[in-house]
Amino acid sequence: MERFKAIDVPHLEWHVTHSCNFTCQGCGHFTNDGYIENFTVDELKSWYLPWIDKIRPRELSMLGGEPLLNKDIIEIIYMTKEIWSIESDQVFELVTNALLIDKHPDLPKALSDTNCVLTITKHSDDEKYVKLFDRCMDKIKSWGVKHIVHDAVDYWLKAYVGYGPTIEPIGSDDFKESWDNCPTGQENFQLYKDKIYKCAPLAYLPLQKEKYDLSDKWEPYLKYIPLSPDGDIEKFFSRKAETVCAMCPKKSGRFKKPSPLYSPKHYGIL
């Protein structure tokens, strides 16, 4: 009998928490907005199980929010490695802003045991922030675990303007051009509950809608239908530009982010 071959997928990521200790303006995951929700080991396992025989991601990325806010993160790392049967030719990573690195004494061992890379995003060159960041980096380096730093100080692409209740899509009259300049990098597919979304803004926009009476400009994008485990998986992952990409700007809107440590009120944007 011919064995079913899992479909090769470039990258799959998911939130282990919606909570975050940062307030990054323009966050594509909307987790700058005071969400407090961690996902349990069993919840996450139930998200993975419908997919493990259907797709094989080359990269599997656990993030948030800030994943170190999830008290179960150590167990989640081990469970994820096991359930997805992650092999040495796949990248397994935990994406963090690093500032809570002291919260989990067992983290270095869990990362080493599972060959999980710690990907650290550097968010700002604000003096107070850099001092905290550097202290955490010294600690991580002393662990000797595999880690990389993603420098987002001058490279932060906004998919929308505003903050919380005032968000508005930047929008475009050419969805293909928006896709060519996709602020989330075109291949950052999101697993949320048992569905897969084209990108983070489409996955988490409904959370903002539950919280606020958003402008009607968001309506076309709130109608987006994600992939279900019984959907056409090959077709979903082969799509490139889609009409929903008109939500995003035509040109990449890089901007230098202010310190993520302060509230939007501090910056006078709410």
Ligand code: SF4
């Ligand atoms: S809607 Fe399209 S262009 Fe915008 S972030 Fe998602 S995939 Fe990228």
